[in-house]
Amino acid sequence: MAEDERAYRRQRRTYQALFGFAGRLMKWLLNYEAVPAPQAEGPLLVLSNHVTDFDPILVGLSFPEHMYFVAGENVLRMGFLSKLVTRYGSIIQRVKGTTDAEAALQILRTLKKGRNVCMFAEGSRTFTGETLPIAPATAKLVKLSRSTLVTYRLTGGYLTTPRWSAHRRKGRMFGEAVGVYTPEALKGMSEGEILDLLKRDLYENAYETQAKGPVAFKGKALAETLETALYLCPKCHRIDTLHSDGDRFYCDCGLSMTIDEFGFFRGEELPFTTPLEWDKWQEAEMEKLAETLGEEAAFSDEGQTLNQKEDDHSLTPLTTGTMALYRDRLTLGEYTFPLHDLRGIGLIQRQGMVFSTADADYAVTADKLRCVRKYHTLFEYLKRKY
Numbered sequence: 001m002a003e004d005e006r007a008y009r010r011q012r013r014t015y016q017a018l019f020g021f022a023g024r025l026m027k028w029l030l031n032y033e034a035v036p037a038p039q040a041e042g043p044l045l046v047l048s049n050h051v052t053d054f055d056p057i058l059v060g061l062s063f064p065e066h067m068y069f070v071a072g073e074n075v076l077r078m079g080f081l082s083k084l085v086t087r088y089g090s091i092i093q094r095v096k097g098t099t100d101a102e103a104a105l106q107i108l109r110t111l112k113k114g115r116n117v118c119m120f121a122e123g124s125r126t127f128t129g130e131t132l133p134i135a136p137a138t139a140k141l142v143k144l145s146r147s148t149l150v151t152y153r154l155t156g157g158y159l160t161t162p163r164w165s166a167h168r169r170k171g172r173m174f175g176e177a178v179g180v181y182t183p184e185a186l187k188g189m190s191e192g193e194i195l196d197l198l199k200r201d202l203y204e205n206a207y208e209t210q211a212k213g214p215v216a217f218k219g220k221a222l223a224e225t226l227e228t229a230l231y232l233c234p235k236c237h238r239i240d241t242l243h244s245d246g247d248r249f250y251c252d253c254g255l256s257m258t259i260d261e262f263g264f265f266r267g268e269e270l271p272f273t274t275p276l277e278w279d280k281w282q283e284a285e286m287e288k289l290a291e292t293l294g295e296e297a298a299f300s301d302e303g304q305t306l307n308q309k310e311d312d313h314s315l316t317p318l319t320t321g322t323m324a325l326y327r328d329r330l331t332l333g334e335y336t337f338p339l340h341d342l343r344g345i346g347l348i349q350r351q352g353m354v355f356s357t358a359d360a361d362y363a364v365t366a367d368k369l370r371c372v373r374k375y376h377t378l379f380e381y382l383k384r385k386y
Contacts, residue, residue: 034061051157067116129206151201171217290381
């Protein structure tokens, strides 16, 4: 028996053995309910929004039949846990911050073998509760797959485990299939039409959902480390002057507020009622900055370590120093990377940052709390301009 088939059988047995246990665990841990997906002729390409680190388990609970999950290659840098995942889990590796053609080919090969695949269409977890943009290449992949497409939406996940927070809350989570589209139906659609249906089916706005039926998400330190998501103060317009302490979020300039159990800001003279509103404003400000940035650095952070990723997924430190973003380059210590050479900047968890060139993949790490979202956001606007 070929190694691929042996691995598939081992992983399928593991999937089936853990199915019932995982459901009870997620109910206890996250108060999560998964609706069984409707029966459909496979292989299935399941596309879901992305809100928690548990999403592969959460989506899988609606599908008793084994499936592969597309995941960032950072899951292969977790030591012994990574060995368990690669041996008993079914992972298709994708490098964050890139348009990974190899991952797309692996997805198509897996589907061609008659095996199910689940992919999180945004490619990254939301920081502020709204589904992120879906790349047109995803619609092209759906078209090429010639498989049954199942769209799946998770709700309540952002407020249960905000990406910017180290603390889990207890509220209510829910997951269900939204649409089932046969290969015949997809064949008659253009890539643009497929992209539109993905945007519609996968869209979730945590605050709109709360407005329709408020749910309390109870936990501790509800604002702690929010500065890893929000970095620009609307009162003094400075970057990296925001801080958190317990439920309180404040700026050096005197702006202050708290976050309640429903995810909303509370306080006097609030500039915004939600982190999502705040983020939309700071995104617009970053777009303006991309238009007006001169020769100076937009911002910088000290004590950053540049690591090169090796073939075995380990990290080799290259240098430690100040990281800065200019309109035409990213620098870290003595290393300079022209922006036109970067294939993309990706974010890992709250504070991880990765990027790639044609020659190598890199990861930036640091011992202290800081916000790397600003690098990702401004880079995207600079890339469009230059």
